[in-house]
Amino acid sequence: MQTAAWQPSFLCGVMAQKLIISTELSPQHQLRHFANFRWGLIAFTSIAAIAGWLLDYQVSSWPLIGLILLTHISTNLIPILFAGSEKQLVHIYTISCCLDILLLGCLLLLSGGVSNGLVALLLLPVAVAAVMLPGKVSYLIALLAIMAYSLLLLIGDLTIPDLDLLLQQAQHAQHNGHMHHLSSEAGKAFNQHMLQMWWAFTLSALLISWFVNSQANLIRLKSQQISALQQQQVRHEHMLALATFAANAAHDLASPIQTMSLLVAEISADNDNPALNDLCQQLNRCQQIVRQLRADAGSLRNNEQRLSVLALTEQQLQRWLNSRPDIDLVIKRSLHAADFTLPDSQGFGAALINILDNAADASLANNRAELSVSITLQLSHFSIGIRDFGEGLSDNRLAELGEMPQQSEQGLGIGQFLANVSIERLGGSVSRSSLDNGTLTLIAIPRPKAEQT
Template sequence: MNPSLLAAQTGHSHLRRLFLLRNWAILAQLATLALVHRFLSTDFAWLPMLGATGLLAAVNLLTWWRLSLDFPVGNPELFLQLCADVLALTVLLYYGGGSTNPFVSLYLLPLVIAAATLPRRHTWGMAALTLACYSLLMVWYVPLPNGGSAHAQHAAVTGTTVTDAAVTDMAQMDHSHHRMDAAPAAPQPVAPLPAAPLEDAFNTHVIGMWLGFVISALVVAYFVVEMARAVRLRDAQLNRAREETLRNERIVALGTQAAGAAHELGTPLATMAVVIGEMRNECAAPEQKNNLNILDEQVKNCKRILDGLLSHAQEIPEELPAEEFIRKVLDEWQLLRPTAHYRFRTGELQPAPRLRADPALRSALLNLLNNAADASPEEMDILLRRDNGNITLEIHDHGPGLTPDAAARAGSAFFTTKQDGRGLGLFLANATIERLGGSVRLFNRKDGGATTELILPVAREVA
């Protein structure tokens, strides 16, 4: 499967799951707000909290419309979707007690989703966003109503502790009592009261929750990302192995049919050769004789190809100098395409590399040359050079180039841009060259035309 197509399908799948999960989250938020209003308190800031949930619902409606489009869903879009969830949760927590709210641990959900579906940089970005929101809620938030005495509410607003407020009141009361007495003694300073154990424990608990979130965020952002990356890599390898297996099965099926066709075509070709010989002996016109000679040569080429299928099946490929092998293939191809014109050049080939003269490689080269000749039969440039321990053959045509669809699907079985094509030439050539340890790449050149780049490993070198 095309990697870009696979990525697009995966992005749509992730966005669809996020859309369904957000529906449940919106219902859970509305249910929680209703239960709080019914059983706990009515003194919350309901308008901004309901507004945050409503905006999240509007975002989900846009997401539902987005899923109906055919445009691919990229990682930045998924990251922005998760950012919207984090911001909506931050607004709800701000008006619901900030970091003292037990639902503050929900910040881990978008972080885990990002770690499982997005690359490393997006996951660390989500970790930074959730940690920043959590840290801000440690300082700025609206306290929970009915969460303590009037001193506690005042402390939440002014930043002083409940213990400090209590000490101040008691000192004022003691000072008033001494003023009412007639005794001239000056008022004695009041010793500060010891800190309330429950309040210290609660503050320690809130700070511990924050530290636990920091540790959890770091662990998720690192280990879960690495595990998700390993899973994606394994899935990609399984997909490639599955595609190679299917391709090999097709090649085996085609090979079986080709062997049967080679056996069956022997008799018709022999009959055609006899008829052509008789017609040539009886024909007196020079032009017709010339046409019959060309036809006879093509029949002989067909017989030679069929004989090669049978003779090379049990032979061990020999090693030949790369330039000699390529020139032999070009000479054979010129007999098959006498109207095609090409220029052959060689680059640096020292020390002289050698290739395994595999018959399948010869057929693959013929297919690649035919494709280039179909695009521009009047002019072709062929360059053979050595590059970092490999042999590189470049076939430059001067045709219209590759369309985006052809560039994306080139090499797929039964895909062709020709009216009378079968979509097997490039498919078989690519499979053969990959089996030999090489690769084929097609791309457009800036100055026009397309290039077929063939890279093969060197069998050995000759000084």
């Protein structure tokens, strides 16, 4: 009885669904967090300015502070308006961090300079740049923050008279030389304190850039590895589902094919129609395919001895030629190293036959009953190139083929998907490129490190 699981549209819909990857690692998610961070920084500086105004804090110019705050607010529209590709986002993060340091420096300059307790806010853009930007760029942001702090230290506090002028006034006011000596000592102590603060800020900025950036890069690498493992797991689950469908199909088709073979044999005894002979041959081929499928499944269960990659390739090519006598196969060999074994010979063999079948169908669709196969065995890897003479494929089709099952006029693309997964399980890769007249499929499998001697 036919169920929904056997409907092609249902199967393609299940197998071609997108991989669900966490959006926490997406550029859009990072951009939203970055914009929210800047809104928080702007809100904090605005609250600090309002509190200073209410408490009559000494500043150089309240109107200028208000203008700088409005400018800071307007700059946070840049991530929203100009967000695009990932490369553009890097430029946006860089420009935004530079603007943060510049505007924070201006606010500090008008409200006490390095003597303002909020001077540590200059380290926030440094920390954000270390997380969001590449290493060299984050170091440049740290140097920019150090330059801003140095300028604040050199310019001093604009809300009070110059320190040297105060010392001169103190010298004229005091007639005692001992008091002059105390004033000079106090000035030296203050300068030493400012210099120590500059060193502390510089070391903090550089250490934050180095440590946070290195940890952020490590987290990015781990996230990429986890994402790749998630995709691999989903693809293996799809492969397992397809294997279940194939096993059920082989079981369900065995009895109807046997029944049809008996009926054709009875009809042929009383009828000499040539079409019955052709039908009998096709039914015999179907029985052979089902028996081969059962034999492959049995060899997997029994964990048969592994075969060498070159011997297995030759065996599968001969087996495929026996099933496709209508195809002229040209084989070129380039052997420059010793053979090596595969941990999953059945998976590789099935993948190779799937790719050969698709290539042969493409050639026949273009009225070319021929294929070209090149086998290369190097010290580092084994590769086999399969060149068909079909009409070729578009770049979009080449990018999608084998990644997920794609429904088309020729089928569901399940064979190509299974071939890719099987080769990738061996640590290899399958690449496809379009030629002037046809498509070249290249299978590459690295040699195990234990045999690279």
